[in-house]
Amino acid sequence: MSESYLIKGADLLGAGRQDVLVDDGVITEVGRVTAKGATVIDADGLVALPGLVDLHTHLREPGREDAETVATGSAAAAAGGYTAILAMANTSPVTDTAEAAERVFDLGRARGLVDVQPIGAVSKGLAGEELAELGLMARSRAAVRVFSDDGHCVHDARLMRRALEYVKAFGGVVSQHAQEPRLADKSACCHEGELSGRLGLPGWPGVAEEVIVARDVMLARHTGSRVHVAHVSTAGSVEVIRWAKSQGIAVTAEVTPHHLMLDTTKLTSYDPTYKVNPPLRPAEDIAELRKALADGTIDAVATDHAPHARHDKEHAFAEAAFGMLGLEQALQVVNTVMVQPGLLTWAQVAEVMSVTPARIAGLTGHGRPLEAGEPANLTLIDPAATVTVDGAASHSLSRNNPWHDMTLTGAVQTTLLRGRPTLLDQEVSQ
Amino acid sequence: MKHLLSAADLSRDEAEQILATAAQMHDVQRREVKKLPVLRGRTVVNLFFEDSTRTRSSFEIAGKWLSADVINVSAKGSSVSKGESLRDTVMTVAAMGVDALVIRHHASGAPSQVTQWVDAAVVNAGDGTHEHPTQALLDAYTMRSKLGDLAGRRVGIIGDLTHSRVVRSNLILLRTLGAEVTLVAPPTLMPSGIADWAGAAGFSYSYDFDEVLPELDAAMMLRVQKERMTGGFFPTPREYTVGYGLTRERLRALPEHAVICHPGPMNRGLEITADAADEARSLILDQVSAGVAVRMSVLYHLLGGAEQA
Ligand SMILES: [Zn+2]
Numbered sequence: 094m095s096e097s098y099l100i101k102g103a104d105l106l107g108a109g110r111q112d113v114l115v116d117d118g119v120i121t122e123v124g125r126v127t128a129k130g131a132t133v134i135d136a137d138g139l140v141a142l143p144g145l146v147d148l149h150t151h152l153r154e155p156g157r158e159d160a161e162t163v164a165t166g167s168a169a170a171a172a173g174g175y176t177a178i179l180a181m182a183n184t185s186p187v188t189d190t191a192e193a194a195e196r197v198f199d200l201g202r203a204r205g206l207v208d209v210q211p212i213g214a215v216s217k218g219l220a221g222e223e224l225a226e227l228g229l230m231a232r233s234r235a236a237v238r239v240f241s242d243d244g245h246c247v248h249d250a251r252l253m254r255r256a257l258e259y260v261k262a263f264g265g266v267v268s269q270h271a272q273e274p275r276l277a278d279k280s281a282c283c284h285e286g287e288l289s290g291r292l293g294l295p296g297w298p299g300v301a302e303e304v305i306v307a308r309d310v311m312l313a314r315h316t317g318s319r320v321h322v323a324h325v326s327t328a329g330s331v332e333v334i335r336w337a338k339s340q341g342i343a344v345t346a347e348v349t350p351h352h353l354m355l356d357t358t359k360l361t362s363y364d365p366t367y368k369v370n371p372p373l374r375p376a377e378d379i380a381e382l383r384k385a386l387a388d389g390t391i392d393a394v395a396t397d398h399a400p401h402a403r404h405d406k407e408h409a410f411a412e413a414a415f416g417m418l419g420l421e422q423a424l425q426v427v428n429t430v431m432v433q434p435g436l437l438t439w440a441q442v443a444e445v446m447s448v449t450p451a452r453i454a455g456l457t458g459h460g461r462p463l464e465a466g467e468p469a470n471l472t473l474i475d476p477a478a479t480v481t482v483d484g485a486a487s488h489s490l491s492r493n494n495p496w497h498d499m500t501l502t503g504a505v506q507t508t509l510l511r512g513r514p515t516l517l518d519q520e521v522s523q
Numbered sequence: 524m525k526h527l528l529s530a531a532d533l534s535r536d537e538a539e540q541i542l543a544t545a546a547q548m549h550d551v552q553r554r555e556v557k558k559l560p561v562l563r564g565r566t567v568v569n570l571f572f573e574d575s576t577r578t579r580s581s582f583e584i585a586g587k588w589l590s591a592d593v594i595n596v597s598a599k600g601s602s603v604s605k606g607e608s609l610r611d612t613v614m615t616v617a618a619m620g621v622d623a624l625v626i627r628h629h630a631s632g633a634p635s636q637v638t639q640w641v642d643a644a645v646v647n648a649g650d651g652t653h654e655h656p657t658q659a660l661l662d663a664y665t666m667r668s669k670l671g672d673l674a675g676r677r678v679g680i681i682g683d684l685t686h687s688r689v690v691r692s693n694l695i696l697l698r699t700l701g702a703e704v705t706l707v708a709p710p711t712l713m714p715s716g717i718a719d720w721a722g723a724a725g726f727s728y729s730y731d732f733d734e735v736l737p738e739l740d741a742a743m744m745l746r747v748q749k750e751r752m753t754g755g756f757f758p759t760p761r762e763y764t765v766g767y768g769l770t771r772e773r774l775r776a777l778p779e780h781a782v783i784c785h786p787g788p789m790n791r792g793l794e795i796t797a798d799a800a801d802e803a804r805s806l807i808l809d810q811v812s813a814g815v816a817v818r819m820s821v822l823y824h825l826l827g828g829a830e831q832a
Contacts, residue, residue, distance in 0.1 A: 287716025287723075293631035293653030293691060296715050363632030407610035409630030411651065 096512060099128045103136035103473060105463055107439030113141065115469040118512035122465055134517070136473050139506055142443045144176025144470035145424065146450040146459050148268070148347055149243070149323060149395035151416065152178075152209070154200065156185025161400040161490050163200035163209055166420070168488035169398070171206040171515035171522070173420040174472035174505040177451065177459045178207050178398075182214040183244040189214035189225035191233035198235035206515045206522065210456060213237040215256045215267060219245050224255060231263040238455035241268035243323055244370075246305055248274050253309065257318035266319040266345075266453060269309050271330070272371065276301035282411055284357045284372045292360065294411060297372045299327035306330045310337035310344050321453060322346040324397050326371040328381035335390045345453050347395035348382050350419055350426035351495055359495075365406045365413030366493050369399070386445060387436045393450045396423045400491030417495045421487060421505075426496070428476055428503035439476075469512040478504035488521055526645040527821055528635045530656045530695035538660070538699055541820050545664050548823075549816035551588070559819075562591035565622045565826055569595045569648070570613070572628040577787070577811070578648050578658075582625045585818035591622075591826075609633060610640050617641040622826055626650070631688075644825040652686050658786055659692035661817040663700060665806045666741050668813075669782045674701030679735050681707040681767060682745030682794050683756075685714050689745060689786045694726060705739075707732050709766060711756040712747075732767050736776050743784040744769050744795045760793055769799045782806050 100113040105123070112126040147170065153161040163180070170178045180197050182188035188197060194211040201209020213230040217223050219242045230237040240260060247253045247269060256267050277297045283289040285296025306322055310333060313320040325331065325346045337344045351369060356376050359367040367373060385391040399416025406413050427446065431437040437445070451460025461467040484497030508516035515522050524537060533541070551557055567586040569579050579595060586593035598612050616624070623644045626634040631651030638645050649655040663673065670676055678697055684690045684706055697704050704726040706713070713728065714720065721728050729735050736742070747763060757763045764770065769783065774796070777783075783795075783805040791797050800807060 285715045287719040290685075290714030290716045290720055291691070293651050293688060298715075363636050365636075404608045404611070407608040409609050409628055409633035409636060409651075411630040411632075412609075 097131035098134055098509070098512065098514070099126060099131040100134045100136045100141065100473070103139055103141035105141050106443055107140055113463065113471070115509065115512045118469055120463060120465055120467050120469050123463065134507060138477070139473040139475050140439050141463060142174070142439065142472050142474065143447040143460055143463060144472050144508060144510065145174045145446045146454065146456060147175055147178040147396050147398070147420065148239070148393055148450045148454060149397045150178040150180055150420065151183070151397070151399045152180045152197070153184065153400060157402070159490065160402045160405070163197060164204040165488060165490045166398070166400070167201060167204045167206040167209060168521045169420040171508050171510070172488050172505065173422065174424045174474065174508050174516070175207050175420060176470040176472070176508065176510045177210060177456055178420070179210045179212050179239055179454055181243045182212050182241060183219055187214050187218050188212065189217050191226065191229040194230045194235040194237050195233050207510060208456070208459065210454060211235050211237055212239045212241050212268065215240045215242045215247050216252060221245060221247060221249055221252060224252070224259065227256070227259055227265065228263065231265060238263070238265050239268055239321070240265055241270065241323065243268065243270045246270050246272040246274060248305070250308060250312070254312050254316060257312055257316040257320060261316070261318050264455060266321050268321040268323050269305065270323050271302045271305035271309065273301040273304050276304070280411065282368055282372060283360055284374050286357070286375065288357055288360065292363070294360065299329050299374070299378070302327055302371055303329040303333060306333045310334070310342050313344055314340065314342045319343040319345070324349050324352065324371060324395070325382065325391060326352050326374050326378065328378050331381050331385040331390055335385070338390065345392040346390070347393040348386055348391045349395060349397045350423045351417060353379065353382055353386070354426050354430050355495060363410040365408065365410050366417060366495055368410060368413050368415055369417050370415040383431060383436055386431065392445065393453065394423060394427055394446050395450065396420050400489050401493050403492060406493050417493050418487065418489055418491060421489070422482060422496045422501060424474055424505055425480065425501040425503045428474070429501045432476065433502055469509050471509050472505060473507040475504045475506055477502070480504050524824065526638055527656050527825060528638070528645065528647045529654050530659050530692040530699070532656070533696065533699060535699050538696060541660060541817070541824055542664055542667065544823060545660070545813070545816045545820040548819040549813065552816055557588045558590055559588060560590045561823060562586070562589040562826055565591045566620060567591045567593050567623045567625060567822060568616055568621045569593065569625045570598060570616055571596070572598045572633070574599060575627055575649065578627060581814040582648060582818050584815050585822055588815070589819055589822055591822065609636065613637050613640055617643060623822060646821060646825065649688050651688065653688050654692040655688040656692045656696070657814070657818055657821055658689050659696040660821070661810055661813045662693055662743065662784055662786070663696055664813045664817055665784065665809045666782060668809065669804070669806060670740055673697065675703065676740040677703045677705065677738050678741045678743060679705050679707055679739045680743045680745065681732060681769070683712045683747045683751055684708045684745070685712050686748065686751070687745050693743065694724065698725060705729055705735050707735055707767065709757055712751070732773070733776070736773055737778065739777060739781050741782045741784060742769060742777060745786065746788065746790060747794050764793055768793060769795045771796055771798055774799050774802070784810060786810065
């Protein structure tokens with residue numbers, strides 16, 4: 094028994110109205126299609142994109158299932174239009190073995206709302222001292238290709254060099270959380286500048302990111318390997334990445350929705366919802382990040398979705414946990430700050446939120462063109478809807494939503510994973 | 524005024540009123556029977572997440588002399604490490620029925636965060652490297668007792684400005700009262716973005732103490748904490764003293780009418796020589812005694828004592 098859906102009248106990547114017939118997990122026809130017993134999904138006025146791929150999701154399972162589980166994070170992802178997410182390794186225990194990676198992978202498949210692809214730790218226990226079993230994770234059922242100590246910077250230059258060399262054997266990539274710990278230590282929580290001076294919050298200077306990005310692109314050049322810069326947040330980092338690309342160095346970079354939209358002035362309230370690492374930056378950086386995403390210097394949008402239980406945020410700002418939610422509003426934010434102002438077309442959104450992230454992560458079944466014969470991973474967004482975000486209505490177990498009460502443009506309507514709706518008319522499938 | 528979280532919460536009128544009431548309270552302090560009945564039946568909790576005997580006892584005496592019930596709660600150490608959130612700690616205290624919460628916290632912004640959770644009036648008794656508004660009030664009170672109206676007076680604040688909560692409150696309050704302020708420190712101890720901040724807030728800053736010194740009506744010396752000496756903020760204590768200490772030579776260059784303040788505790792010989800600290804124009808002990816009067820005044824204004832009187 095095959096399941097078929099006929100998506101009627103979708104605006105395909107913003108390039109015009111088409112019908113899309115999906116049968117048995119595969120796109121079978123695009124064009125003018127008549128329903129032949131297929132369930133019709135009315136997509137009038139909706140834009141169709143390949144299913145989104147998030148390079149940077151924190152699921153808290155194992156270890157902090159009170160903040161998020163693979164299942165709840167998957168639901169949030171489906172609600173945001175994602176069909177695949179990469180789960181960061183900083184769980185407890187850390188994803189630094191083949192077994193740990195396979196466990197996360199299996200939990201994702203069991204829930205079945207998105208493909209959950211584990212990221213492996215670069216170093217054992219994220220301690221930054223010895224390489225984790227990168228090769229065993231790569232050879233595991235989870236076929237890990239992205240490695241990151243995210244949450245921590247791989248700051249030892251020699252360890253970073255070895256990691257970059259080692260992952261070449263299986264086409265892996267190292268995703269770096271760029272934060273020179275001597276320039277921005279654990280207490281650093283506010284962009285260093287006039288505001289941090291005035292608020293008396295420990296400064297996190299942009300240069301702490303930039304020196305690591307600069308070092309890592311040189312190491313990538315030396316080793317001939319691929320480096321990926323997680324959550325780029327400053328104009329200076331953009332400058333370095335632009336230069337590195339002009340030299341043919343294999344560097345890719347991601348930017349988060351919050352760094353594209355929210356600036357450092359949010360911190361004047363000392364509201365820990367806005368405490369994130371790297372910190373929110375000034376408007377000048379935001380303008381550069383948008384430009385860099387538009388011109389391809391930054392390759393991808395990644396959420397850095399970081400759920401936290403309420404009691405981990407209800408501390409004094411400097412002592413609250415770092416991180417904010419991202420999966421459910423990412424596409425709306427990109428629509429609001431990039432598409433509506435004319436900085437990105439929908440075809441480019443498909444590139445930065447699906448095609449390129451899938452390529453960076455080595456996921457061959459995602460980020461594919463919406464054509465006959467391709468896997469039916471796709472998402473439908475109503476680009477004109479005006480939505481006031483209700484953080485309490487989240488599918489995530491956590492409520493640290495920086496967009497709560499803000500008005501964004503666009504609503505994710507429907508998501509299909511291999512031909513089955515995981516989100517249908519804004520309802521997540523059970 | 525519902526809370527006193529920042530010196531910026533005070534308009535010029537409000538600041539003048541608090542200082543005027545403080546003067547009356549100061550007179551009461553000199554009486555044999557010091558108690559005023561104005562806050563009878565009111566409860567003030569000193570919630571201290573960080574030790575500060577001086578500030579805590581000052582608030583405690585202030586509350587008691589106004590006949591309030593004063594309770595000291597020490598929540599020392601990081602609440603994070605105890606597994607209890609700031610909100611939980613504060614809600615537990617507030618549940619006892621509290622009219623005013625005097626909060627000292629090692630993290631900037633904590634008292635203002637607390638105002639989201641409780642109905643009580645909140646007084647910031649020092650938060651991280653942010654503010655300490657009652658210290659600024661008592662500094663202003665003390666300086667006025669010697670210099671008169673501060674409008675147009677030049678006040679230098681010298682020392683570890685980055686890590687000082689005193690400087691931020693003083694800067695704001697002194698500007699509110701019409702004084703000219705110059706911050707002096709080596710670049711490593713200047714708050715970040717000082718140029719933008721100074722431009723917006725209308726004060727000046729300098730890396731050269733000797734250039735500023737002859738113009739001052741008041742020199743407020745700030746403590747340089749021991750851990751800064753290993754943090755690479757300056758090469759040696761000797762070099763710091765030569766550049767930024769109130770040395771005997773600088774004492775001579777300071778105009779004769781100028782006063783000397785220090786919020787304490789002092790590192791004698793580092794930021795201030797013993798001579799300077801003990802000089803007649805040093806107001807350091809006056810600052811301590813003004814502390815109680817100023818805090819009486821603040822509690823009185825916050826808890827609506829004004830209406831009852
Ligand atoms: Zn990170």
